[in-house]
Amino acid sequence: MGVVVNLDSGKREATIKPLIDLTKADMGRVNELILSKAGSDVEMIPEVANHLISSGGKRLRPMITLAAATMFGYEGDGHVKLATSVEFMHTATLLHDDVVDESDLRRGKKTARMIWGNQASVLVGDFLLGQAFRMMVEVGSLEALDILSSAAAIIAEGEVMQLAAANNLETTEDEHFAVIKAKTAALFSAAAEVGPVIANATRADRAALRSYGINLGLAFQLIDDALDYGGSSADMGKNVGDDFREGKITLPVILSYRRGTLDEREFWKSAIEQGANDDAALERAISIMTRHGAVADTISRARHFGEIARDALAPLPNTPQKSALIDVIDFCIRRIN
Amino acid sequence: MGVVVNLDSGKREATIKPLIDLTKADMGRVNELILSKAGSDVEMIPEVANHLISSGGKRLRPMITLAAATMFGYEGDGHVKLATSVEFMHTATLLHDDVVDESDLRRGKKTARMIWGNQASVLVGDFLLGQAFRMMVEVGSLEALDILSSAAAIIAEGEVMQLAAANNLETTEDEHFAVIKAKTAALFSAAAEVGPVIANATRADRAALRSYGINLGLAFQLIDDALDYGGSSADMGKNVGDDFREGKITLPVILSYRRGTLDEREFWKSAIEQGANDDAALERAISIMTRHGAVADTISRARHFGEIARDALAPLPNTPQKSALIDVIDFCIRRIN
Numbered sequence: 001m002g003v004v005v006n007l008d009s010g011k012r013e014a015t016i017k018p019l020i021d022l023t024k025a026d027m028g029r030v031n032e033l034i035l036s037k038a039g040s041d042v043e044m045i046p047e048v049a050n051h052l053i054s055s056g057g058k059r060l061r062p063m064i065t066l067a068a069a070t071m072f073g074y075e076g077d078g079h080v081k082l083a084t085s086v087e088f089m090h091t092a093t094l095l096h097d098d099v100v101d102e103s104d105l106r107r108g109k110k111t112a113r114m115i116w117g118n119q120a121s122v123l124v125g126d127f128l129l130g131q132a133f134r135m136m137v138e139v140g141s142l143e144a145l146d147i148l149s150s151a152a153a154i155i156a157e158g159e160v161m162q163l164a165a166a167n168n169l170e171t172t173e174d175e176h177f178a179v180i181k182a183k184t185a186a187l188f189s190a191a192a193e194v195g196p197v198i199a200n201a202t203r204a205d206r207a208a209l210r211s212y213g214i215n216l217g218l219a220f221q222l223i224d225d226a227l228d229y230g231g232s233s234a235d236m237g238k239n240v241g242d243d244f245r246e247g248k249i250t251l252p253v254i255l256s257y258r259r260g261t262l263d264e265r266e267f268w269k270s271a272i273e274q275g276a277n278d279d280a281a282l283e284r285a286i287s288i289m290t291r292h293g294a295v296a297d298t299i300s301r302a303r304h305f306g307e308i309a310r311d312a313l314a315p316l317p318n319t320p321q322k323s324a325l326i327d328v329i330d331f332c333i334r335r336i337n
Numbered sequence: 338m339g340v341v342v343n344l345d346s347g348k349r350e351a352t353i354k355p356l357i358d359l360t361k362a363d364m365g366r367v368n369e370l371i372l373s374k375a376g377s378d379v380e381m382i383p384e385v386a387n388h389l390i391s392s393g394g395k396r397l398r399p400m401i402t403l404a405a406a407t408m409f410g411y412e413g414d415g416h417v418k419l420a421t422s423v424e425f426m427h428t429a430t431l432l433h434d435d436v437v438d439e440s441d442l443r444r445g446k447k448t449a450r451m452i453w454g455n456q457a458s459v460l461v462g463d464f465l466l467g468q469a470f471r472m473m474v475e476v477g478s479l480e481a482l483d484i485l486s487s488a489a490a491i492i493a494e495g496e497v498m499q500l501a502a503a504n505n506l507e508t509t510e511d512e513h514f515a516v517i518k519a520k521t522a523a524l525f526s527a528a529a530e531v532g533p534v535i536a537n538a539t540r541a542d543r544a545a546l547r548s549y550g551i552n553l554g555l556a557f558q559l560i561d562d563a564l565d566y567g568g569s570s571a572d573m574g575k576n577v578g579d580d581f582r583e584g585k586i587t588l589p590v591i592l593s594y595r596r597g598t599l600d601e602r603e604f605w606k607s608a609i610e611q612g613a614n615d616d617a618a619l620e621r622a623i624s625i626m627t628r629h630g631a632v633a634d635t636i637s638r639a640r641h642f643g644e645i646a647r648d649a650l651a652p653l654p655n656t657p658q659k660s661a662l663i664d665v666i667d668f669c670i671r672r673i674n
Binding site: 124137145146 | 377379380382433437455457459460461463471473474486487490491492494498501
């Protein structure tokens, strides 16, 4: 599986450290709030919720919310609640995604649906979404509520869009960008924008963080798609070829199909549309991708959005938060996990 | 299937008419808003949503919201948005419920999950929930948002509670009431309470409508449970015995099990816990229920909550809305559908 992915792996973990350090105290409060708001007398709820919550995600989204609030001088505690809401929205999405994708593993662990069933995953996801909205309401900012509730609808819309395009190799690159913009980038965007909103920053500041979030999210998802055809299971917490075996339409597949010979297109049809996706097929898929530079170009598309995210923050005064958020872009593009 | 259920069927449809008449103009606007907010460029969304929306539910919950607002002199248009939000929350719950219960039919029609799959049902439910929150945010009442977002979390909590108690014949009546209070009554309560809230009515008025809603919801669910063991498929839009075949723990089962002989308890274990639930078993179940008066007593429990709902409204001035809401109690208890 020798796809050449230039990930500059030496710098990878270092680049997110400034954000972790900056948000350390607030993230302690977020983590406490996560545990308390995932609690319920109905035992199955904290069991299922904590399975996901404790599964080693980096909590990038809530850290972005915290930094995006304090960089504009926010001093209240609403950012902690909003950050927790953002993480709950993300967790709810993961629970529902695993049901929709029929996934067995996430970050190397059995998915909740494999342990407690699809039913519990759907309902605990609904519970976490409800708790997320309750926390947002407690903060009392109608603007933040507007941003986050809109994101919730857009994310679901993006997931349906993806479902409708499932297995469709004729999906264009633009159509694919519309999907990932909605299903992934919308939450990054909302997570970033609510910071300046509760800090009463200017409209320009809001727009800057929104743009940072959406472009960071696009880069993040494209790298995720690229990693599925490179990297190793231990590093990334999912198995190489998961997307392939699920017949998912991702950018490496879209580019390979469009650039492919007639023979290769037949191969993609049998693999993605008809499910002929065993290990030999995966090996051939990766070899075709390498020939067409599909993974490398997916990464270069990600860099493009990363650059836009960087420029979105450029006009802002130099603060430790700004610098940490810019480092996150590099982290996302270089990340293995 | 000769259970004797005294439903006073002569008055049944008449009792909801005052509420329909009173809310007719506003419901026209609710119905328009439902269509527009269930819309999306992603075709599958309106398809799935409209399948449920057009399936002939009575839209009792939004009518309650509308009447509960105008009875306190509300003159804005926020009640139309809140009523639509309430209906969307209900529709989202139905979509997810059908997935969780693996139901094939709802109100005599194929469920969305049978036509578009579980995946679409989960995601379109999420979309409608997101749209519901967006509309609530537009109304701008943090108190109404608090009530409805809390209801969303409580409903999901109730569903998980029900899932955890699934097939457990040792469930007590109190535990069962806790489940239906959360999964059904919480939304009726929220639907009723947001009326006085946006009308800036007194705390006492809010409490009255909240109490009306919760007790009406309990009565409503108990009658639903009773109907599953009496009535006919055409009348009620579901098949007699649906709950039985799904091994659902409902009050008629709980009472029959607790009052039963050792032999009968063995029967319930094989039927509910081990799934021996063919037509002969259903016939025996209904005959055991009849002997123990389990369906009749479920209805009498419903009447009890109906009385509390009625008394909750007693102190309020006599208005057409009050009278229509009281009629709804009788309708719910007498309803076939």
